Amino acid sequence: MTATDPAxxxxxxxxxxxxxxxxxxxREDLMPLTPQPAAKAHVWRWTQLxxxxxxxxxxxxxxxxxxxxxxxxxxxxxxxLPHATPTxxxxxQYLGPREVAPAHRHSQGAFRFVVEGEGVWTxxxxxxxxxxxxxxxxxxxxxFHEHHNPTxxxxxxxxxxxxxxxxSLDAGFFEFGPDAVADTSTPDKSRGERLWAHPGLRPLxxxxxxxxxxxxPAYRWQHTDSALAAQLELAAAGHAGxxxxxxxxxxxxxxxxxRDALTSLRTEMHRLTADTATPVTRTVGSSVWQVFSGEGxxxxxxxxxxxxxxxxxxxxxxxxxSFRAYTDLDLFTFSDAPVYEALRLHRSQIS
Ligand code: 1HN
Numbered sequence: 312m313t314a315t316d317p318a319x320x321x322x323x324x325x326x327x328x329x330x331x332x333x334x335x336x337x338r339e340d341l342m343p344l345t346p347q348p349a350a351k352a353h354v355w356r357w358t359q360l361x362x363x364x365x366x367x368x369x370x371x372x373x374x375x376x377x378x379x380x381x382x383x384x385x386x387x388x389x390x391x392l393p394h395a396t397p398t399x400x401x402x403x404q405y406l407g408p409r410e411v412a413p414a415h416r417h418s419q420g421a422f423r424f425v426v427e428g429e430g431v432w433t434x435x436x437x438x439x440x441x442x443x444x445x446x447x448x449x450x451x452x453x454x455f456h457e458h459h460n461p462t463x464x465x466x467x468x469x470x471x472x473x474x475x476x477x478x479s480l481d482a483g484f485f486e487f488g489p490d491a492v493a494d495t496s497t498p499d500k501s502r503g504e505r506l507w508a509h510p511g512l513r514p515l516x517x518x519x520x521x522x523x524x525x526x527x528p529a530y531r532w533q534h535t536d537s538a539l540a541a542q543l544e545l546a547a548a549g550h551a552g553x554x555x556x557x558x559x560x561x562x563x564x565x566x567x568x569x570r571d572a573l574t575s576l577r578t579e580m581h582r583l584t585a586d587t588a589t590p591v592t593r594t595v596g597s598s599v600w601q602v603f604s605g606e607g608x609x610x611x612x613x614x615x616x617x618x619x620x621x622x623x624x625x626x627x628x629x630x631x632x633s634f635r636a637y638t639d640l641d642l643f644t645f646s647d648a649p650v651y652e653a654l655r656l657h658r659s660q661i662s
Pocket of ligand 1: 379404412417421456470472474
């Protein structure tokens with residue numbers, strides 16, 4: 312093959328005119344030997360995020376149209392896009408005293424995770440759910456939701472959604488809800504928790520129904536914390552149950568199925584005791600991590616970055632990843648793993 316052959320030049324021009332591209336010029340891009348993500352491993356500092364969200368709280372109103380005062384993590388490898396990774400949206404959302412983020416619903420699935428503060432209720436399909444430190448709150452696909460802050464203090468939290476994934480699948484639908492808050496009551500426990508937050512006990516009403524997304528709207532810190540503490544206590548006494556010595560971990564699951572709490576997003580909490588390091592792993596699919604408490608470091612390949620409470624970490628597909636705890640270190644994480652597993656594209660390597 313020679314590029315100076317006029318017949319060949321004409322062939323390539325005709326490909327272009329006909330809306331065609333030959334494989335042989337692009338094989339390496341189309342089928343690399345291993346994943347070649349454009350996204351980069353990156354760390355955002357809570358000490359930078361929180362004050363900037365506070366300033367947005369002073370200057371930018373929240374209301375119908377914009378809907379949420381949410382400030383997305385933009386991966387430096389995906390310029391111009393509000394995407395933490397090619398599949399995951401992560402944002403800090405800030406709601407001031409007496410403010411309301413109005414009702415809507417969308418096909419994108421979502422959760423909130425609270426690193427600090429309390430005092431907002433998220434009303435999910437009419438069920439008011441208190442948001443407090445350490446809690447994971449779910450907003451499954453197509454559930455109406457609004458947030459209201461009846462207190463005199465602002466509150467900020469982490470939003471996780473599958474927006475980039477749904478966008479690349481052209482599956483996004485959105486609908487506004489009523490303008491008035493559906494239920495301004497402020498119960499300690501949501502109705503969903505009163506029905507479903509009893510370990511191993513399923514309500515008989517609807518027992519034969521398929522429950523594809525979790526009917527439990529809130530996973531409370533008290534439960535997460537005691538589950539992690541128990542694993543480490545058992546490990547210290549020589550029993551099985553922890554991920555590894557000094558490493559406890561839980562997955563947030565749908566109590567009706569044992570599967571991931573949300574259909575497209577995996578959510579987990581990990582606890583490393585001081586001086587524990589995780590092995591270097593690579594996983595197909597991307598993830599975001601947030602330090603819930605403690606200090607340590609994250610390592611991507613040969614690059615090490617120190618991390619502390621609130622810091623957020625984006626991990627692209629197939630990136631070498633490990634953590635080391637300086638103090639006891641609690642890490643919240645979410646990923647697109649359920650999607651890769653459903654498509655049988657998941658792979659992991661532990662070195
Ligand atoms: C949304 O509905 C929330 O409900 C947060 O808090 C972030 C980003 C894009 C579109 C909808 C929320 C969002 C969002």
